[in-house]
Amino acid sequence: MKKNRLLTMALTGALAALAPQWAMAGGTLSGTAIDNIATVNYKVGNVSQPLVESSPTGNSVTGVGGGAVTTFKVDDKVNFDIASNNAAFVTTYPGSSAVALKFTITNTGNTPHDFNLSNVVGAANTFVAGSITYYKDDGGTVGSFDATDTAITFLDELAVDTPTVVYLVAAVPITAANGDVASYALKATAHAAGAAGLGAITTANSGVADTAGSVDVVFADIDSDGAATGDDKGVDGTNSISSVTDGQYNGVYVMWAGGSPGSGDPGKGYQVAASVLTVTKTSAVYSDPINGTTNPKAIPGAVVTYTITIANAGGGEAATNVTIVDSLAAQSARMDFNTQFDDGTVAIPCVAGEGIVVDGICQTNVVGSPVDDQADFTANVVNVAASGSLAGGASKVIKYQVTIK
Amino acid sequence: MTNKFLTTLGLLLLLALPVQAADKGGIELKSTAEVEITVKNDQGVSQVTRVDAATAKVVPGDTVIFTTYYANIGANPATDIVIDNPLPEHMLYLGGSAEGMTPRIEFSVDHGKTFAAASKLRIKDAAGQERPATAADYTHIRWTMVGTLEKGAKGSVSFRAKVE
Numbered sequence: 001m002k003k004n005r006l007l008t009m010a011l012t013g014a015l016a017a018l019a020p021q022w023a024m025a026g027g028t029l030s031g032t033a034i035d036n037i038a039t040v041n042y043k044v045g046n047v048s049q050p051l052v053e054s055s056p057t058g059n060s061v062t063g064v065g066g067g068a069v070t071t072f073k074v075d076d077k078v079n080f081d082i083a084s085n086n087a088a089f090v091t092t093y094p095g096s097s098a099v100a101l102k103f104t105i106t107n108t109g110n111t112p113h114d115f116n117l118s119n120v121v122g123a124a125n126t127f128v129a130g131s132i133t134y135y136k137d138d139g140g141t142v143g144s145f146d147a148t149d150t151a152i153t154f155l156d157e158l159a160v161d162t163p164t165v166v167y168l169v170a171a172v173p174i175t176a177a178n179g180d181v182a183s184y185a186l187k188a189t190a191h192a193a194g195a196a197g198l199g200a201i202t203t204a205n206s207g208v209a210d211t212a213g214s215v216d217v218v219f220a221d222i223d224s225d226g227a228a229t230g231d232d233k234g235v236d237g238t239n240s241i242s243s244v245t246d247g248q249y250n251g252v253y254v255m256w257a258g259g260s261p262g263s264g265d266p267g268k269g270y271q272v273a274a275s276v277l278t279v280t281k282t283s284a285v286y287s288d289p290i291n292g293t294t295n296p297k298a299i300p301g302a303v304v305t306y307t308i309t310i311a312n313a314g315g316g317e318a319a320t321n322v323t324i325v326d327s328l329a330a331q332s333a334r335m336d337f338n339t340q341f342d343d344g345t346v347a348i349p350c351v352a353g354e355g356i357v358v359d360g361i362c363q364t365n366v367v368g369s370p371v372d373d374q375a376d377f378t379a380n381v382v383n384v385a386a387s388g389s390l391a392g393g394a395s396k397v398i399k400y401q402v403t404i405k
Numbered sequence: 406m407t408n409k410f411l412t413t414l415g416l417l418l419l420l421a422l423p424v425q426a427a428d429k430g431g432i433e434l435k436s437t438a439e440v441e442i443t444v445k446n447d448q449g450v451s452q453v454t455r456v457d458a459a460t461a462k463v464v465p466g467d468t469v470i471f472t473t474y475y476a477n478i479g480a481n482p483a484t485d486i487v488i489d490n491p492l493p494e495h496m497l498y499l500g501g502s503a504e505g506m507t508p509r510i511e512f513s514v515d516h517g518k519t520f521a522a523a524s525k526l527r528i529k530d531a532a533g534q535e536r537p538a539t540a541a542d543y544t545h546i547r548w549t550m551v552g553t554l555e556k557g558a559k560g561s562v563s564f565r566a567k568v569e
Contacts, residue, residue, distance in 0.1 A: 026465065027464070027465020027466060027568060027569055028465050028495040028568055028569050030464075032495055034438070034458075034463075034469070034493045034494070034495055034496060034568070035493055035494070036436055036438055036471050036490065036493045037436060037490075037491075038434060038436050038471075038473040038488055038489065038490040038562075039434075039488065039489045039490075040432050040434050040475060040486060040487065040488045040489075041485075041486070041487045041489075042431070042432055042483040042484065042485055042486040042487070042554070043483065043484045043485040044431055044479065044481045044482070044483050044484075045481060046484065048485075049430060049431060049432075049483070050428065050430055051430075052430040052432050052433070052434050053434060054434035054435060054436035054473055055434070055435065055436065056435070056436065056437065057435060058433045058434070058435035058474070058476075059433060059434055059435070060429045060430045060431070060432065060433040060434070060478060061428065061429060061430070062428045062429065062430040063428065066430075067434065070436040070437060070438050070471075071438075071459065072438055072457075072458035072459040072461075072463055072469075073459070073463075074463060074464065074465065074495070074568060075462045075463055075464050076464070077464035077465055077466075110464065110465050216462050218462050218464045
């Protein structure tokens with residue numbers, strides 16, 4: 001008995017030299033062979049007999065190595081997640097050339113795969129973003145879209161449990177209006193890994209028997225509930241891709257920017273912030289040589305005040321670098337530009353050479369590159385560079401005067 | 406020795422093999438790995454059936470049933486039968502799933518060095534702290550038969566484990 005036990009211990013110790021490895025979240029790698037062998041020790045006539053190992057078909061050959069392992073291979077459990085890293089709309093501007101929506105793709109299955117990238121366009125979009133490209137977050141600052149990130153069309157050889165940031169980058173047309181929105185979903189489709197370049201698309205051998213000794217494909221979450229529980233493992237291969245529902249169907253996962261898995265929410269993509277500028281130009285006769293400033297008429301010698309108002313509507317994005325150009329050159333035969341503004345309302349009367357009033361401040365002629373509300377009115381061309389930014393709801397008022405010839 | 410000789414001889418005669426390179430024991434051991442799948446029969450009723458794991462789709466999280474069939478094919482009764490099955494790599498034993506040869510089912514958490522009943526197993530964690538072992542700690546399963554396996558008698562032992 002004692003001897004027998006010792007023998008058994010020695011044997012089992014040898015067989016168990018294979019210490020259990022740390023399991024990954026996605027589980028044992030596909031293609032791993034699971035080998036099992038049992039051993040019997042016994043006595044006949046109270047005499048210990050040589051041990052016998054098992055085999056798949058039945059073995060009675062004695063001794064270590066007399067049997068054979070019963071084996072099967074772990075199949076490919078295709079499972080992956082895409083998370084949106086945009087909690088809210090990404091603010092963008094008309095004409096922006098490269099605006100990024102951030103996603104993280106994680107291979108949660110047990111096999112490396114390539115993932116082909118594409119997108120789904122939101123049904124309620126009010127503008128169409130152009131030049132959609134995808135970038136892998138592999139350059140510059142980790143976690144932010146940089147010029148040195150690599151443009152890709154697919155993720156090559158995405159290992160298990162390695163969250164990888166992918167940017168969907170698009171351009172906003174210059175015609176986009178304030179408040180316009182466009183939602184986009186990142187769509188990833190599982191392809192075979194194993195070589196550089198995009199491998200063949202991964203399809204579940206649904207309803208097909210396992211090929212013994214080879215790695216078959218099982219889609220772990222085809223009912224797209226985010227959990228592997230209760231899935232029918234591809235027996236029903238009829239699920240089609242929905243453009244409005246987050247989730248994974250037959251190796252495809254669709255995730256809306258700003259969405260959450262399974263929400264069916266078109267989510268939050270780009271939101272355009274634009275300035276809403278209106279320009280108004282009015283004229284009023286200030287004085288004439290006969291009536292003075294009382295009920296003046298537009299007769300030769302009369303002084304006419306032009307008022308240009310640039311207004312950014314409430315809610316409009318602040319506008320910067322606003323310049324206003326108004327050319328009187330075509331009218332120079334009929335009017336002269338007044339180089340000293342006077343309409344009786346400016347608190348401190350403009351002195352000679354101050355021909356333009358910007359927001360109530362008299363301005364001299366700054367030839368060349370006016371800045372900060374300065375004006376250049378050389379050769380009957382009015383050119384004003386507004387200072388700072390013109391916020392939503394704010395306006396800029398420019399006044400100048402001409403004398404009718 | 407005599408016994409063994411007789412057994413071997415009897416076996417050789419029974420099988421009528423002209424040349425027998427390897428020694429044959431008195432017990433035959435056959436091991437299977439199976440998974441349970443649900444299929445619908447002709448009447449549309451779901452039935453659970455077992456299929457060979459090698460011909461089924463098996464992915465992490467799936468449960469595999471390992472069964473060892475034993476048969477006394479020798480000429481004499483066998484006693485003190487002990488069947489050992491190291492838990493295959495990447496497999497986690499499912500608590501309470503070992504069947505057959507009850508009540509003598511024991512487990513090892515030290516790669517087969519020592520065996521004890523499930524309730525008596527203890528294990529030291531990384532910090533050296535001792536705690537009761539759980540099913541996930543098992544490395545080996547041992548069935549010990551009480552009594553005699555008569556000539557021609559057969560039986561089976563089994564356990565379930567989950568793919569990591």
